Amino acid sequence: MSTNTAARAHVTNFIRNIIDTDLAGGKVKGVVTRFPPEPNGYLHIGHAKSICLNFGLARDYGGRCHMRFDDTNPVKEDTEYVDSILDSVKWLGFDWGEHLYYASDYFEKIYEFSEHLIKNGKAYVDSLSADETRELRGTLTEGGKESPYRTRSVDENLALFRRMRAGEFADGVHVLRAKIDMNSPNINMRDPVLWRIRHAHHHRTGDKWCIYPMYDFTHAISDAIENITHSICTLEFEDHRPLYDWAIENTPCRSSASRPHQYEFARLNLSYTMLSKRKLIELVETNLVDGWDDPRMPTLVGLRRRGYTPEGIRMFCDRIGVSKADSWIDVSVLEECIREDLEHRALRRIAVLDPLKLIIDNFPEGQSEECFAPNDQSRPELGKRIVPFAREIWIERDDFMENPPKGFFRLQPGGEVRLRYGYIVKCVSLDKDGAGNVTAVHCTYDPLTKSGSGTEQRKVKGAIHWLAAAHAQQFEVRLYDRLFTVEEPGTARDYKQDMNPHSKKIISGYGEAALVDAKPEERFQFERLGYFVADSKDSKPGKPVFNRTVGLKDSWAKEKAKG
């Protein structure tokens, strides 16, 4: 976690400016942030932005970041989610130390503060139905009307509120509301609900409570209790800020002289992706994907299984910055980050995923010869391994063209190409099936051109990868692609119609023998193809399954597309 601090030193954004000012002016003496997810789903790349922001600020300013679950709605929350959230934050590379909290641990205090509000005439028990409450709330352009229960006495409110807690009422019968201003132009200030009755089992407090506090109230108080200095959330909470301040100022919740302040930043929007928790849950529950950790999911567990690294994701978060402007980041930025990270850490291996037989006519049948391939050409210290050369080999179908366009410098009739780490071969003839499809390419090799032999004087423009047919191992390979075909799925129509029918393609490919021992989550660069990871769930000892994380940049594909 100490890497890139120099590179990060110049990073600035409006939140860092606020912190700098607060620190310089003595408003705060240190930085305490928090990451407050609700345990009702799995974390996704959008949460990573928030995690990197909050934990990154704590790290860079020598403060701390609390991990806190905003678990105020028992019907949506579950320990399955808290476990995975904790695991994902840890995996991303952040550490909350001793500071793991649950808003539900504050229920008793929040309850006390609520009685305090009632005693001060700042909260009342309302007995309107949800529908009636909505009607009286008014609209965006018109003020609301006060509830007939708004004038109940302190004693009556107190008694009713205690009976609510005691479980004497059914769900929805009463609610505790803040007494603020039904005519406020800010709808959040029109006597917001503070507590509601929910006879539901809570993942942590069990059946201790049958009333649960609302987010706005709970969050502000939780921040104050934990002495959070900078409470950073997303833009949609901007007009909740007056309520956040109201809760802190009207309640004896502060344990120190200073109080937390809320700041809002723009949430992440990623093209060709969906980051709505509700929709992600739907994808999982309707089996449109294979679970939360489906490698096509933008969830942290999905990205992990896809082969993304914490470093790559953090690089992405650093790269996109933080501001208040609504913005869309193209997924290619994410993809480029993982390439950049893997480029310097993934060992190189050879695989042929769309095989075409190549026969070397002048190489003796039944023989093979050792060739050596470096584990990473840019890091010779990592050594090399043997790749056998033989008469019959597999090459990538894309690397041969019978009638190539201009600029194609791979194998073609009469042309030469280097078999990487092996010999230069020349295409002399073709085998075809009845339909005219090429079934095998015949070549001759030049014995003087062996890589590393010292006799390889000649150079040719093209170099392709290959695998001796008799030695190649077969592996299941999953070629993943974007889950959606449009930049903003679900905007023009139902997102299900925007799904990419080819987002997952399972094939059987050939790989070199060294791949047999790949351990789950081990990442490789399959030369000239892309980055692949041994699947963490379906790989078996000696029988890894590979997921394509991302392809290599392909300027030839771009060239071809231009025409």
Added chain:
RNA sequence: UGGGGAGUCGCCAAGCGGUAAGGCAGCGGAUUUUGAUUCCGCCAUACGUAGGUUCGAUCCCUACCUCCCCAGCCA
């Protein structure tokens, strides 16, 4: 036509009255047994629009335009 926000290069994003950082993408070139990587170079007389204040404005003022968020007993 209520309230709260945002508009700086294709995509992000600095800038806080003194004459437009940086990243990504793109483009050109070099190197290359990955059409990858790496390396060099280029890439906003311009900051939503129109006025105004000022010696000077992306930064201040006025008006307008566009986009986003808010009427859960969700977070």
